[in-house]
Amino acid sequence: MKRGDRIRVRAKITVFGVALCVTEALSFVLSAVARIFAVDTSPVEFGIFGAITTVLVAGWLQMDAQRAYVVADRSGFLTRDETRTRVKSVKEGCPKLWLVVLYLQLHPELMDG
Numbered sequence: 001m002k003r004g005d006r007i008r009v010r011a012k013i014t015v016f017g018v019a020l021c022v023t024e025a026l027s028f029v030l031s032a033v034a035r036i037f038a039v040d041t042s043p044v045e046f047g048i049f050g051a052i053t054t055v056l057v058a059g060w061l062q063m064d065a066q067r068a069y070v071v072a073d074r075s076g077f078l079t080r081d082e083t084r085t086r087v088k089s090v091k092e093g094c095p096k097l098w099l100v101v102l103y104l105q106l107h108p109e110l111m112d113g
Contacts, residue, residue, distance in 0.1 A: 004108035011105035019057040023050050065106065068099035086112040 001009075027050055034041050072078055077094035078087045087110055090100055104111050 007105050007108045007111075011102055014102065015058050015061050015106070016054075018061055019054045022057045023053045026053055061102075062106065064096075065099040065103040068096035069103040071095065072100045081112050086110060088112045 027046060030049070031041070031046070033039075072090065072094050075095075077091045077100070079089045079091060080086065081088055087104060090097060090104075094100055
């Protein structure tokens, strides 16, 4: 497996892991509220909720990473190579740095060697 493919897979696993953690937290809150109000819920309903929520959170996270990358690019926080096609580094003080790095990892073709 190529280096860029390994980076992309690792980034997708990160997105999926964050989405699962958010889904678990929301499921916990939802189940607690359901118990407080004595609402019966089936495991199937929670399964459907979990599947849909995971997909939505993963999509939201990727879109947020893309927006952070665009803002960082427009604000001059990305250092590019001579051809201006690849990113060499992200400058200190970049807002939402981890999202910018995540976006670069999801798109390793944008990174310099």
